[in-house]
Amino acid sequence: MDRREKKIIGITGGVGAGKSSVLDVLKTKFGARIILADLVAHDLMEPGTEGLRRVTKALGTGFLREDGLVDRKALADLIFHDPKALKTMNSIIHPMVWEAIKDEAEEAEESLIIVEAAVFTTAPKDLFGELWYVYTTEENRIRRLMESRGYSREKCESIIKTQDADSWYRNLCDRVIDNNGTVEETEKQLKEILGHEIC
Numbered sequence: 001m002d003r004r005e006k007k008i009i010g011i012t013g014g015v016g017a018g019k020s021s022v023l024d025v026l027k028t029k030f031g032a033r034i035i036l037a038d039l040v041a042h043d044l045m046e047p048g049t050e051g052l053r054r055v056t057k058a059l060g061t062g063f064l065r066e067d068g069l070v071d072r073k074a075l076a077d078l079i080f081h082d083p084k085a086l087k088t089m090n091s092i093i094h095p096m097v098w099e100a101i102k103d104e105a106e107e108a109e110e111s112l113i114i115v116e117a118a119v120f121t122t123a124p125k126d127l128f129g130e131l132w133y134v135y136t137t138e139e140n141r142i143r144r145l146m147e148s149r150g151y152s153r154e155k156c157e158s159i160i161k162t163q164d165a166d167s168w169y170r171n172l173c174d175r176v177i178d179n180n181g182t183v184e185e186t187e188k189q190l191k192e193i194l195g196h197e198i199c
Helices: 019-030 037-043 048-061 073-082 083-107 138-149 151-159 166-172 183-194
Strands: 007-012 033-036 112-116 130-136 173-180
Touching: 007 019, 019 112, 019 183, 033 037, 033 083, 037 138, 048 083, 073 083, 073 112, 073 173, 083 112, 130 166, 138 151
Parallel strands: 007 112, 007 130, 033 112, 130 173
Antiparallel strands: none
């Protein structure tokens, strides 16, 4: 890949699909800069930030701890039980997240930038060259969640049912990364797509 050119790719997929392992391959084998949208959003809600100031102005301070930090469980309970609060928070934080991601991507020295996020529908249309969907069968997702997080099969099935369907991801994304096999098989797919030798 020409180092003067910058390729920005968005990656998404359901829980248990193995996105982390794909990101690890992209970082270690292809030298990619990895940006996690969840971590960017987390940073925007730290004490003293503009993000937290705007959210508390709109939703109050009931989800803050005494030390000023966000009580993540209290915030989750608030937006889970109040769709209007969730919509308000997203309308504040999402644009700030994408702006921060755009700035980091533009400033990065790496030519390959990978952005992992659960939701891309609010992203700027011109930010990504492609969106990739990490696909894994439901049974493999359940097995991985049971092994990595210690969840029961019932809990895994319940979580998966709350997420978007396979067809939704396929309609949204430009490419599908089949992550049902070995790490080596995933590396082979990525090498074929990116068109350059593994580092």
